[in-house]
Amino acid sequence: MGKCDKCGVEFETLCPLCTIPILTDLERKVLILIARGLNSIEIASEVNYSVSTVKKTRRSLSKKLLSKDIGPNTVARAYDLGILAH
Numbered sequence: 517m518g519k520c521d522k523c524g525v526e527f528e529t530l531c532p533l534c535t536i537p538i539l540t541d542l543e544r545k546v547l548i549l550i551a552r553g554l555n556s557i558e559i560a561s562e563v564n565y566s567v568s569t570v571k572k573t574r575r576s577l578s579k580k581l582l583s584k585d586i587g588p589n590t591v592a593r594a595y596d597l598g599i600l601a602h
């Protein structure tokens with residue numbers, strides 16, 4: 517269960533109201549740090565997880581957001597979907 521970043525309602529994996537994926541707390545944190553331009557090593561030390569966990573999280577974010585990469589396009593998709601606000 518997580519909260520939709522747009523409407524704030526709790527859903528399992530996808531908000532049917534906004535049709536956007538629900539991120540886990542870690543995915544959301546990692547996404548914000550990718551948007552700030554941090555690399556996986558810097559993100560790992562920021563969130564206190566291993567680099568491999570961060571990389572796994574980046575891949576799952578990319579998959580959920582239908583992104584072409586685990587970096588810039590993931591961030592662009594998050595803005596497009598309204599998960600990240602400008």
Ligand SMILES: [Zn+2]
Pocket residue numbers: 520521522523524525531532533534535
């Ligand atoms: Zn929603």
